[in-house]
Amino acid sequence: MPPGVQQGVRDARGExxxxxxxxxxxxxxxxxxxxxxxxxxxxxxxxxxxxRTMRRRQEAPxxxxxxxxxxxxxAVCHEGGAAAQRLYALANSPYAARRDSANLAASIIEVxxxxxxxxxxxxxxxxxxxxxxxxxxxxxxxxxxxFNSYVGLLSALEDSRNLLMIGAGASGIAPLRSALEWAPVQxxxxxxxxxxxxxxxxxxxxxxxxxxxVWRGAGVRVEPxxxxxxxxxxxxxxxxxxxxxxGAFAGPxxxxxxxxxxxxxxxxxxxxxxxxxxxxxxxxVLISGLPGDATAALTRRLTSEGIKGERILFCxxx
Numbered sequence: 001m002p003p004g005v006q007q008g009v010r011d012a013r014g015e016x017x018x019x020x021x022x023x024x025x026x027x028x029x030x031x032x033x034x035x036x037x038x039x040x041x042x043x044x045x046x047x048x049x050x051x052r053t054m055r056r057r058q059e060a061p062x063x064x065x066x067x068x069x070x071x072x073x074x075a076v077c078h079e080g081g082a083a084a085q086r087l088y089a090l091a092n093s094p095y096a097a098r099r100d101s102a103n104l105a106a107s108i109i110e111v112x113x114x115x116x117x118x119x120x121x122x123x124x125x126x127x128x129x130x131x132x133x134x135x136x137x138x139x140x141x142x143x144x145x146x147f148n149s150y151v152g153l154l155s156a157l158e159d160s161r162n163l164l165m166i167g168a169g170a171s172g173i174a175p176l177r178s179a180l181e182w183a184p185v186q187x188x189x190x191x192x193x194x195x196x197x198x199x200x201x202x203x204x205x206x207x208x209x210x211x212x213x214v215w216r217g218a219g220v221r222v223e224p225x226x227x228x229x230x231x232x233x234x235x236x237x238x239x240x241x242x243x244x245x246x247g248a249f250a251g252p253x254x255x256x257x258x259x260x261x262x263x264x265x266x267x268x269x270x271x272x273x274x275x276x277x278x279x280x281x282x283x284x285v286l287i288s289g290l291p292g293d294a295t296a297a298l299t300r301r302l303t304s305e306g307i308k309g310e311r312i313l314f315c316x317x318x
Contacts (some may be wrong), residue, residue, distance in 0.1 A: 016139070019134070020134060022133070024129060035207045036114075038111050040076075044101070076088055094178075111174070145311065160188075162278055163185070167198050167286075173289065175315050177211070195223065195275055196222050202227070226260065227257070261298060272302075272307075285307055287312060
């Protein structure tokens with residue numbers, strides 16, 4: 001992560017404000033049940049001003065109003081506990097969050113956690129309905145360029161660019177799911193190429209697999225990139241059951257993730273031109289969830305083959 005982004009993360013975490021939240025649902029999002037969606041109800045009591053010359057004017061923005069574009073994040077921690085060291089991408093789209101929160105004194109959001117992941121994930125994945133949490137305000141710019149503050153997902157849609165989405169693991173697919181189910185992207189996919197290349201250990205651990213046919217029906221090309229048997233074995237516990245080794249998360253090597261994605265994107269039918277559906281120079285790329293070394297190597301490969309560096313968009317806090 002570049003130094004400027006690291007400083008941005010520190011500044012954002014220093015300004016977090018927390019609201020009380022309740023777990024509404026904990027549901028499986030992978031075939032093996034290791035990926036879990038936590039549906040959270042964030043306290044969001046809104047007051048309205050009433051008067052002779054005004055009728056029900058909202059006194060202040062709602063909590064959910066800050067969620068404007070896919071790729072934004074929140075911090076989640078147990079009620080009254082220390083702030084989480086990780087931030088979680090919002091996995092439902094901004095439109096879905098507003099729809100589900102309408103006429104409620106709460107904002108309804110979703111985050112994706114991995115019960116075989118880091119300590120924060122494992123702790124959250126065990127929570128059932130009624131569990132109490134603290135959830136921060138929504139932060140981040142969503143999918144955006146690190147080099148040009150005017151370039152992001154919205155500008156890519158406005159410029160009618162084909163979209164190449166690349167993700168790995170739970171932290172990669174959660175914000176991409178938000179983008180794929182966002183109405184502006186779905187409308188975009190009816191006239192322009194939108195392609196998802198998603199790296200997972202195997203089909204049983206792939207997130208939102210039940211939704212892939214829906215995305216395909218909306219015009220999205222969905223390409224799962226499963227790691228080799230050797231790479232998959234490196235990412236599970238000694239017993240081969242997906243549990244963490246020695247209490248710590250043991251994910252696949254960055255090189256294995258990079259190899260699976262590069263093979264699918266650059267060596268598939270038509271190469272990068274086929275993946276983006278045209279001239280790479282005119283496309284935009286969304287990347288999330290890849291380890292730092294894999295992200296850097298993939299970015300170099302993409303730019304060397306025609307993608308403009310400023311059109312490679314990241315979630316700053318992933």
